Amino acid sequence: MAGPRGPRRDTRGIVDAPELFTHVRFRRREPAPELRPYLEHYWLIDWDLPEPYTSHLVPHPSVNLVFERYADCGDDEAGFAEVSGIGLELFTQKLEGRGRVCGVQFRPGGFHPFAPERPVSEWTGRRVPASEVFAPPAAPSAVLDPAREDERIAALDAYLLALGPEPDPQADRAMALAELVRTDRTVRRVSALARAEGVSVRSLQRLFATYVGVGPKWVILRYRIHEALERAESEPAVDWAELAADLGYSDQAHLVRDFTATVGVPPTALTAR
Structure with missing residues (x-):
């Protein structure tokens, strides 16, 4: 747990x-x-x-x-x-x-x-x-x-x-995995998370759907966007290429695309503000 x-x-x-x-x-x-x-x-x-x-x-x-x-x-x-x-x-x-x-x-x-x-x-x-x-x-x-x-x-x-919450080992498992995604930047791929947990990707997806409510890929992306948002608003000059690499993106353009789709504005709009 x-x-x-x-x-x-x-x-x-x-x-x-x-x-x-x-x-x-x-x-x-x-x-x-x-x-x-x-x-x-x-x-x-x-x-x-x-x-x-x-x-x-x-x-x-x-x-x-x-x-x-x-x-x-x-x-x-x-x-x-x-x-x-x-x-x-x-x-x-x-x-x-x-x-x-x-x-x-x-x-x-x-x-x-x-x-x-x-x-x-x-x-x-x-x-x-x-x-x-x-x-x-x-x-x-x-x-x-x-x-x-x-x-x-x-x-x-x-x-x-x-x-009276009912104890459930599978809920404990889902909570532990979601916390791992939140805190460990090296968790970047669902396939790698499934291998580390010793289950198939499909089993991991079912676990997250039942106990978390969204798939593990969505959770990975959302936590990375949270970090990018915090950096955009707290740092005067963000190196977006470096941040994209830190967060597991293949390039800066993919991070900017996901950020804009999620937050509604491009990162430059927040850094400028």
Whole structure:
């Protein structure tokens, strides 16, 4: 099983993170110890904006459970909860007025033990009411109402612990492999990952479809694009040819093509900004 670790401190996946942080309060918090093998972290966002702001995110290969309340919820003042499967495209969210979001980011492979009846790929590219996935359904007000942040975290812990994640060696295996892809730059090809794991490529693809929600090739690409995005926004002069080689691309043009297709703008647009 993937070893517990504290919430990440990087901003990978967030497009123009410094700009986002001037508009919202963004925090990551650790879940209860019993949940850490399955969860990356909780993420909390609050905002009170005089003018609308649009955020952009290159999604991680993770499922999220999201409790949300917006100023324009109308009659649904309690807010709502939804399961957000892995996003295949750039995620864009317009924020305006006042709002609050409390999210649960599962580790790649860590969602399946909470909803073992269906493959995780069933949720990929979809956002569905949490009541369609979990029983009992989540109560958004229990998570969103407390003024104290610690109370919101406790409510998330209580709900997820009550769901009783089922231990599953295959989920542990999928989590470990996804973590290897995330942390080891030398993992560049699905065939090599399959050989190292002692399985066929097809078996590895089935494992990822069932437990992660996308194929291993997609996970490899997404984590490399995350790194390229972080470099583009944090370094004044990126050597894209060198970075392409570091990330396992055959040449700079292929990296730029994948980056532009995923982020929506070429790397030069971000470095210039």
